[in-house]
Amino acid sequence: MAVPRKTANRFRERAEVLDFLLEVAAATSQTLDLDELLANVAQIVRKVLPYELFAILLYNDRNQELRIRYAVGHRLEVVKNVSIALGEGITGAAAARREPILVADVRKDPRYLNALDAVRAELAVPMTARNKLVGVIDVQSTRIGAYNEYDRAILTLIANRVVAAIENARLYRRVDRQNKTLRLLARTSQEFSAILDLDDLLSTVSSSIRSLINYDAFSILLVDQEQNALRHRFSMRFDERVKIDNIPIGSGITGAAALAREAVRVHDVSSDPRYIASHPDICSEVAIPLIVQDRVVGVMDLESSALRFFTDDHLRMLLLLAPQIASSVENARLYEEIAKDLHAARDLQAVLLPAEAPEIIGLEAALGLRPAREISGDLYDFFEYGD
Numbered sequence: 001m002a003v004p005r006k007t008a009n010r011f012r013e014r015a016e017v018l019d020f021l022l023e024v025a026a027a028t029s030q031t032l033d034l035d036e037l038l039a040n041v042a043q044i045v046r047k048v049l050p051y052e053l054f055a056i057l058l059y060n061d062r063n064q065e066l067r068i069r070y071a072v073g074h075r076l077e078v079v080k081n082v083s084i085a086l087g088e089g090i091t092g093a094a095a096a097r098r099e100p101i102l103v104a105d106v107r108k109d110p111r112y113l114n115a116l117d118a119v120r121a122e123l124a125v126p127m128t129a130r131n132k133l134v135g136v137i138d139v140q141s142t143r144i145g146a147y148n149e150y151d152r153a154i155l156t157l158i159a160n161r162v163v164a165a166i167e168n169a170r171l172y173r174r175v176d177r178q179n180k181t182l183r184l185l186a187r188t189s190q191e192f193s194a195i196l197d198l199d200d201l202l203s204t205v206s207s208s209i210r211s212l213i214n215y216d217a218f219s220i221l222l223v224d225q226e227q228n229a230l231r232h233r234f235s236m237r238f239d240e241r242v243k244i245d246n247i248p249i250g251s252g253i254t255g256a257a258a259l260a261r262e263a264v265r266v267h268d269v270s271s272d273p274r275y276i277a278s279h280p281d282i283c284s285e286v287a288i289p290l291i292v293q294d295r296v297v298g299v300m301d302l303e304s305s306a307l308r309f310f311t312d313d314h315l316r317m318l319l320l321l322a323p324q325i326a327s328s329v330e331n332a333r334l335y336e337e338i339a340k341d342l343h344a345a346r347d348l349q350a351v352l353l354p355a356e357a358p359e360i361i362g363l364e365a366a367l368g369l370r371p372a373r374e375i376s377g378d379l380y381d382f383f384e385y386g387d
Helices: 014-029 034-048 076-081 089-097 149-193 198-210 252-260 312-352
Strands: 053-060 065-072 083-085 101-103 121-129 132-141 217-224 229-237 264-266 284-292 295-304
Touching: 014 149, 034 053, 034 065, 034 132, 034 149, 053 089, 053 149, 065 076, 065 089, 065 132, 083 089, 089 101, 089 121, 089 132, 101 149, 121 149, 132 149, 149 198, 149 312, 198 217, 198 229, 198 312, 217 252, 217 312, 229 252, 229 295, 252 264, 252 284, 252 295, 284 312, 295 312
Parallel strands: none
Antiparallel strands: 053 065, 053 132, 065 083, 101 121, 121 132, 217 229, 217 295, 264 284, 284 295
């Protein structure tokens, strides 16, 4: 089905251009949800520029790369895993030069990164705000010469109008995530400290962090001082409990975090020789040491099947949560050890105390003991006295 295309008529009147820009402004100002906003932008662009492939790539200043944040027509593995450096490909070149790039036939342009064999034309327009690169809007078509100079001007107008909305949505998302973190900290500081069963505590920690960071695998490993190793205590993989091997301190990414006493983040585990595979299809990992009174008691480890998944915001959140988690884990572990001692003392007390009353002629006797806790300090026995 052919898509109606206003640019084919070159917006015959200036009023039509103004009406369209008002439509762009309305569509991008009605939400602060980034996903919804980018979907609105894709619909706006389709009204004036037909495309088979569409992508909005956002720029990460720290890593100096572009990653696809919203896409139409692109393969899922491309959306999840591809990162584009400044100057790489047509989108990277547009970002580096801070100006649109129009390619009538990508087969004749060595910069083209093949996203689909049938693609012939591409138009990439950078988005900038206050001389700062925000991202790139990229459209691709299977027709040679599908886009022209007028199309480039229209897409540039759209990019200039939506960039402020994208920046506001990203800022709102960061603030919202920070507020969620603070609320979680306030809630968990009480919730964690009230849980003395270690398994229940770690399950609660796992679900609490999952509400903030959509990880694929989560593990807590506790330090075994005698063996100088991290012993697996709790692991989740796609909402299912799993078992992983113990790791010597200093080995793997978790062991490195324990040894260095600082967080270790790896954007691509396949390029890090320290990585020890514990779950299939893992691409990125972050390990946070759990420290109580200057002593490492364990490591909290998160993994994702996406490359470069864990951001600076994720790292800050985990570092804020780590002290409370470490303290609660240590308290629960101490309680577990004390509980074992109390169980042993209870068993010993049961041996020392008579199990039933002796038979006494003319007298019915019974006995029972129910301590308020695991064990009481009460002792009793039966003794015979002479006349």
